[in-house]
Amino acid sequence: MKMPIEMKFCQHCASLLSHRIPEGDDKLRFCCDTCDTIFYQNPNNVVGTLPIFENSVLLCQRGIEPRKGKWTLPAGFMENGESTLQGAIRETYEEACVRVDTDDSSLYTLFNLPRINQVYLFFRASLKLPNFSPGIESLDVQLFNEEQIPWDEIAFPVVRATLKHYFEDRKTLNFPVRMFDIDYQKDQGMKIDLISQSRDRKREDT
Ligand SMILES: [Zn+2]
Numbered sequence: 266m267k268m269p270i271e272m273k274f275c276q277h278c279a280s281l282l283s284h285r286i287p288e289g290d291d292k293l294r295f296c297c298d299t300c301d302t303i304f305y306q307n308p309n310n311v312v313g314t315l316p317i318f319e320n321s322v323l324l325c326q327r328g329i330e331p332r333k334g335k336w337t338l339p340a341g342f343m344e345n346g347e348s349t350l351q352g353a354i355r356e357t358y359e360e361a362c363v364r365v366d367t368d369d370s371s372l373y374t375l376f377n378l379p380r381i382n383q384v385y386l387f388f389r390a391s392l393k394l395p396n397f398s399p400g401i402e403s404l405d406v407q408l409f410n411e412e413q414i415p416w417d418e419i420a421f422p423v424v425r426a427t428l429k430h431y432f433e434d435r436k437t438l439n440f441p442v443r444m445f446d447i448d449y450q451k452d453q454g455m456k457i458d459l460i461s462q463s464r465d466r467k468r469e470d471t
Pocket residue numbers: 275276277278279280297298299300301302
């Protein structure tokens with residue numbers, strides 16, 4: 266498991282923190298013994314969209330590290346006070362200067378990454394018009410059809426997996442919601458396991 270981010274001083278009273286298991290707990294926490302505060306650290310949600318225009322997908326070329334220069338779906342850390350979809354739409358606007366259509370946005374892929382304490386969620390979304398431009402964190406923004414996708418230049422495995430499933434699902438126009446666990450294993454590299462998949466609605470109807 267990934268180590269928690271090192272905390273040294275209490276955010277409330279500036280005393281030196283201790284790293285110990287608090288009474289009644291079973292995990293190491295950063296604790297302030299002066300003002301009795303426990304600082305819990307929990308996973309972060311990364312939310313993004315798979316923006317579609319006609320038969321193409323919108324990708325952003327990253328202007329910041331990590332993976333600067335590589336292509337990604339617009340995504341970023343969720344903010345307090347917003348829903349996952351609101352966060353995904355906001356991130357898409359920030360990175361590609363485009364508002365995706367909220368009416369037909371739906372959850373598509375969810376990735377658990379316990380090793381780095383993150384959860385990724387991507388929503389399928391459509392663009393009414395191809396009016397976009399690079400946001401502050403992007404070098405470039407472009408539409409790619411399946412043949413044009415720069416597979417060797419994709420920034421993250423979660424993005425590659427989401428794109429692969431999208432082009433596969435498009436053949437049957439059935440887009441189930443899938444959840445994956447991603448783990449890194451010694452000598453074996455990364456492992457992406459499909460944990461669950463929603464049912465085929467079209468098949469249920471018949
Ligand atoms: Zn304190």
